[in-house]
Amino acid sequence: MDHTSIWNNCLQNIRQNVDPQSFQTWFAPIRPVALQQNELTIQIPNRLFYEWLEEHYVDVLKSSLQQALGTTGRLQYRISPSRGEGRSGAPAQNGAAKSGNKNTSAPGPRPAPGNPFVIPGVTRPRIPSNLDTRYTFDNFIEGDCNSLARNAAKAVADNPANTAFNPLVIHGNVGLGKTHLLQAIGNHITQKFPNKAVLYVSTDTFTNQLVSSIGSNTTNDLVNWYQNVDVLLVDDIQQLVKRKKTQDVFFNLFNVLRQNNKAVVMTCDRPIIELDIEERLRSRFQWGLSADLSMPALETRMAILKSKADSTAVDIPANVAEFICFHIQHNIRQLEGVLNNLVLHKGVLGDGQEIDLKLAKEVLKNFVTEINKEVTPDVIQRTVADYYNLEVENLASATRRRQVVLARQISMFLVKQYTEESLKSIGRMFGGRDHSTVLYSIKTVKDLMETNDEIRKSLSELERKIRIGRGEGSDMDF
Numbered sequence: 001m002d003h004t005s006i007w008n009n010c011l012q013n014i015r016q017n018v019d020p021q022s023f024q025t026w027f028a029p030i031r032p033v034a035l036q037q038n039e040l041t042i043q044i045p046n047r048l049f050y051e052w053l054e055e056h057y058v059d060v061l062k063s064s065l066q067q068a069l070g071t072t073g074r075l076q077y078r079i080s081p082s083r084g085e086g087r088s089g090a091p092a093q094n095g096a097a098k099s100g101n102k103n104t105s106a107p108g109p110r111p112a113p114g115n116p117f118v119i120p121g122v123t124r125p126r127i128p129s130n131l132d133t134r135y136t137f138d139n140f141i142e143g144d145c146n147s148l149a150r151n152a153a154k155a156v157a158d159n160p161a162n163t164a165f166n167p168l169v170i171h172g173n174v175g176l177g178k179t180h181l182l183q184a185i186g187n188h189i190t191q192k193f194p195n196k197a198v199l200y201v202s203t204d205t206f207t208n209q210l211v212s213s214i215g216s217n218t219t220n221d222l223v224n225w226y227q228n229v230d231v232l233l234v235d236d237i238q239q240l241v242k243r244k245k246t247q248d249v250f251f252n253l254f255n256v257l258r259q260n261n262k263a264v265v266m267t268c269d270r271p272i273i274e275l276d277i278e279e280r281l282r283s284r285f286q287w288g289l290s291a292d293l294s295m296p297a298l299e300t301r302m303a304i305l306k307s308k309a310d311s312t313a314v315d316i317p318a319n320v321a322e323f324i325c326f327h328i329q330h331n332i333r334q335l336e337g338v339l340n341n342l343v344l345h346k347g348v349l350g351d352g353q354e355i356d357l358k359l360a361k362e363v364l365k366n367f368v369t370e371i372n373k374e375v376t377p378d379v380i381q382r383t384v385a386d387y388y389n390l391e392v393e394n395l396a397s398a399t400r401r402r403q404v405v406l407a408r409q410i411s412m413f414l415v416k417q418y419t420e421e422s423l424k425s426i427g428r429m430f431g432g433r434d435h436s437t438v439l440y441s442i443k444t445v446k447d448l449m450e451t452n453d454e455i456r457k458s459l460s461e462l463e464r465k466i467r468i469g470r471g472e473g474s475d476m477d478f
């Protein structure tokens with residue numbers, strides 16, 4: 001067998017063990033390049049890839065390689081000699097270069113009339129970065145939920161002229177730190193490379209500029225002006241949807257910037273594949289790296305709250321902090337909202353007022369509907385999913401990924417333990433499984449508790465979290 005068939009065999013195995021998004025991000029770009037005796041050489045786009053694969057996928061790589069090549073199989077990495085753009089000779093790339101040249105003029109030294117950033121009397125365009133200096137990498141708390149996006153953002157910020165991820169797209173739900181990371185990239189670059197022209201712009205602002213440039217017949221000038229930017233940071237590209245003209249102009253601008261090795265970083269509230277925009281634009285957005293932000297686990301939320309509380313010099317007892325973080329699960333902006341409200345209440349009520357559980361409950365009522373509820377299957381599922389960094393839907397899904405199966409079995413066990421639900425109804429809530437599967441799961445968890453220290457620890461941690469959800473105190477550091 002040659003290197004391609006060996007690697008294809010490995011991929012088959014890997015595909016069964018990692019989720020589709022990770023497979024697409026980390027394994028699809030790999031190219032097998034050689035097989036010598038029992039050593040397979042694969043080409044990866046850059047060093048971050050290497051580090052990420054070694055840190056997160058070494059086991060699955062090892063076992064796949066052993067299946068394909070036997071126990072003496074070895075893997076060699078080779079880093080792509082290109083700038084990390086990886087897909088050498090991709091026809092789409094050539095197309096991009098052509099259309100970029102055809103429809104846009106070369107960067108001009110002089111800002112044109114009607115340009116939204118024109119400063120009268122200044123001959124070279126000044127690029128106001130529009131950055132908010134409060135957002136930095138230092139105050140962005142890292143956790144499993146965001147470490148890929150954070151590390152990729154830092155890699156771009158450290159080396160914008162030579163970035164392997166062009167474009168970098170950071171996607172995730174509302175309030176999870178997309179803008180924070182985008183701004184942190186800009187702030188880091190302006191500190192480290194003061195000569196680089198960095199521009200942060202929201203897609204809405206870009207559209208408004210475009211609309212007014214169309215009115216004054218200066219669209220080419222606008223595009224020319226944008227071409228002076230070294231690092232373009234575009235927030236909320238989901239706003240391109242249904243804006244055909246903005247997509248067209250952005251398409252050309254993007255091509256020219258990328259052709260000139262200018263870094264483009266974008267944020268989006270959904271994965272690019274779900275973005276309803278022109279195919280040619282979507283495929284270009286997919287050239288680089290797409291990194292998602294998911295909701296931080298409880299410990300990371302605690303660290304974020306602590307960092308925000310420290311910066312407002314307010315003291316929050318650990319049990320109150322944990323109670324808040326337990327309830328605010330989906331949006332870090334809400335976590336900040338709760339903190340701001342607590343500070344406000346404390347200010348209004350005077351210095352004697354402590355931030356305690358009672359006050360926290362009062363404030364939380366404005367943010368979440370379910371506080372201190374009975375332990376329901378829903379609460380258990382959310383707690384377990386949060387703990388294992390999964391979506392609740394995964395628990396009811398058909399997937400047989402080890403981590404999901406374990407989380408599902410533990411959830412069933414806890415639902416049986418804490419609620420009155422029957423085996424049959426538990427089976428129903430976990431994707432229509434029958435009662436014997438539920439029984440089997442409960443027994444598996446009981447057995448694991450006796451034989452496996454780690455599972456025993458996880459279960460006691462989960463039970464503690466369930467109690468916290470009822471406001472029963474915390475022993476975490478804060």
Ligand SMILES: Nc1ncnc2c1ncn2[C@@H]1O[C@H](COP(=O)(O)OP(=O)(O)OP(=O)(O)O)[C@@H](O)[C@H]1O
Nearest residue numbers: 139140141173174175176177178179180304332333
């Ligand atoms: N990991 C984190 N560490 C520190 N602060 C964070 C983190 N994640 C989010 N935040 C904070 O949460 C708030 C909301 O983040 P941000 O505005 O970046 O969200 P977003 O994903 O861009 O949301 P939207 O989709 O609404 O634009 C910000 O104040 C940000 O500082």
